Amino acid sequence: MVLLQIRLRGVSDKRVQNAMNQVPRHSFVPEELVSQAYADHPLPIGQGQTISQPYIVALMTEKLKLKGDERILEIGTGSGYQAAILAKIAKEVYTIEIKEKLYKKASNLLRSIGFSKIKTLHGDGYFGWPEAAPFDCIMITASIDHIPPPLLKQLKNGGRLILPLGNPFSYQYLSLVTKHDDQYTVKQITGVLFVPMTGHALDQNRTVTDDIP
């Protein structure tokens, strides 16, 4: 998978390649789809959500240019796979999931396979995680048509935010927002197709888990 789908497509960061080699992707997909776990496409994980194609996971991770000492916020835990990849490289990973079932499932799974440093939260990722801010990097793994201002606020100077930006029901551009003092640049990377970011959960209904419960 790493050679054919990731390295040959231009993802050259060794840390990312190693992480993709180490994290057992088959643990994050539904049992009936295990045989396709390493296939070159996204897979459904229930609740109308998907686990992204391995290449997109690797590409998004590489574009954050991680060195190993970063604090990262992920919006949209989903299966937990992307958080696990990030945790292999970065120092601290915070991840928020809006769908309660997915949140519980991913939290238990991450704990059971040894990713105890990942902090998970059930809530609306649009508002970020102010108590844990600021972050070096933020990754949104659901499509949205604007850049959430609360997340920009929670980004450190020099920080990077990667997200699928565009019409949630058409295609989007994977975009990298970089903050330099008070200046922002938005770099369009490639066309992607993500499930829409939803806002079912209210801020006040959030359930926090420090480490894994």
Place this chain on the structure above:
Amino acid sequence: MILTAVFLLSLSSLAFEVLLTRVFSISQWNHLSFMVISIALFGFAAAGTFLNIIDTHKKDWEQRLSASGPVKIFIILYTVTAIGSFILLNRIPLDYFRLPLEPVQIFYLLTAYLLLALPFFFAGLVISLAYAFIPEKTGFVYFASMAGSACGAIIPVPFLPLLGEGRFIILAALIPLIILPFERPPANKIHTKTKTISRGKRFALQASGLFIVIIAGLLVSMGDGIGIKVNPSPYKDLSRVLKFPDTRIFETVTGLRGRFDSVQSPYIRFAPGLSLKFKDILPKQWAIYRDGDTPFFGYKLQLQKDEWFSRFTLPYAGYMLAPNPEHILLIQDGGGSGIPCAMACGALNITIVEQKPQIAHMVRKNYNIPVVNQNPRAFMAQSDNHYDIIHIENWGSSIPGSDALTQGYLFTTASFSGYLNHLTENGILIMARKLLLPPADSIRLWAGAYESLRSLEFENPEQHIAVLRNWSTFTLIVSVKPFNDTVVLKDFARNMNFDLVYLPGITKEMVNRFNMFDAPYHFFEINRLAEAYRSGTEKAYFETYPLDVAPQSDSRPFPGRFLKWSKLKTLYKMTGSRFYSLFMSGEIVVSVVFLEALVIAILLLMLPVFTIKKQDKKPNISHLIYFLAVGAGFMFVELFFIKKYIFIFGDPVISFTVVLTGILIFSGFGGYCSQRIGPGGLRNVLIALIAVLILVFLGLDPMIHGILGFSKILQYALAILLLILPCFLVGLPFPLGMRYLLNRPAQRAYAWTANGCASVLTSILSAQIALSLGIPIIILCAAAAYLLAFLISNTKIIGQK
């Protein structure tokens, strides 16, 4: 009896068709509604084919079937299938986006086609029976059919707002049942062969009718919970916003112009082109969605600081160039962020032109600003005022390509000239749109501005145009004075982290800095086009560019249309080789529907050829061509006027209602008068008709431009006046042909099929002709179709008779 049935069924089926268009416009998109309804209308033509097949098995079928009993049964079947198909359709999980992925969706689509074709089949059966059964009175049948249809076109105007789509569909379907209690006494029979029915059967039919009315009454009175509520597509903006907590629809207004849902939600956030430098909270907003999409957003601007955010939006760049403006004209067509811009700049007078009455009312109420509720082109034609800033706001539909069939006159070259002529000597024109990649809209608007400036004899037109963008929108600015000093725009762009795309004197290093693509595509293309204009090679540029980005004229005004058929493969690859992205293009849908329609038409027309064994009873090719030509000609004329009158009324729904009602009334009157025309008159009628259509082609444009300057009432009156002669004449060839060219009932049923097939095919073809060649070509196609009918009638058939 049968004439009354024809009248009532024509009324009900046309109202059903109009209402289905409304239902699909909400539950899907306009171009997808086109797909289902076009195919369903083949139900009419199928009735003729069915009668032709019956002809081979049963003698005197026209007498048996047109008797009171069978006609009443067909009416009951019409009502049951119309109500049933609507309710079932509302429950079928048909999802066009999944068509390429889920085979079951093809089954759903076919089911939708079949379900909706059934009521049209039963209505068509009664009408074609009437033509077959009383050939000596085809003019009266035609009149009854057209008069009924005209009423069907007009009744949704008063009743739709009162009843809503679902309830009105059910009640409209019940209308033909009125005939059930009545039976003509034998002495008053319209035809000597008319049969009456026994009292027992009559009672059974009346009881069935009563039963249906009771069930329908229950459905209507039980409200929205039992499948008659029409919900917007889950992909539309309204469905998306309703998923958020504390979000509710606080007002719904239904009418022919659309369903307008006003929504309150703390999660509504509309600020296109907002700089990432804006850190504060946006003012509270509400939204009005038309048919679940193309929202208009209102802002609750209680304090002056609430307008502050608009100074951080991209279109505000234009306002920076005209400090302290006295008079601003804001032309709104969706969106709504232009109003805070105009208010934030401190203008003394703001005039808002908003065409939709519902939105105009809300804007007036919310902002306490005078709003002109008028077609913007008519406003420009009637106004002598000059403005410091004219701001056009139109963001298009929520999914690119889905509005390719939508006619719009805000961005044609003639419109640009109109705006420029209404600017003061330091005036600024601002246009804000979504940014597309590959570049499309931005190139077209730049070219439109350039050509307009050139036509108004501005020196160096490119010196008067600027384009800026962020990651998702662009703003085109046209200045009456050349951009000699570009510092203001450069500073604004840098401070807000926006990018320059086109500005006199800028270089590659000054673009693509904050919102970066792999390359500065928009800068490259607009500069290439500017160079092409300088060297006089702009035609070559537009021919070689993968998309159709040439500036649009009033004859071909489709601002959302960019497809070039010759570059389809390139476009497919450019959009990621995804089938669905092409499928969302209205134009692709038109072509798919045309192919489907062609297959169905061939089947319906060929079936009798193969099933009828006796050579002398087989359909005659000359008859077929005549009625295909007459059906096509009629529909070309109808579609031409509908498309042309959108220019006057600004709204396709108003144009559709005016033209449809007019053409049906006047052609119905033509049909009535055809009873007095002898066999030799057909030739003269066709010559006169062709001459009138050529005159319309040559003379209508200047007339409708003139009409634009009159008051609303005069606009309606003159528009209807112009319809009288051509529409009267198009009502003659069909009944005359039916009466004088055909001998047997089966031939008349076949002519009905041919007419129906031609109508459907032509309506689809007209959409493509307008997109590719322009609207005026449609009327030439009508003249060509009638010329073909003339040649056929003049040679072969008359010779045979």
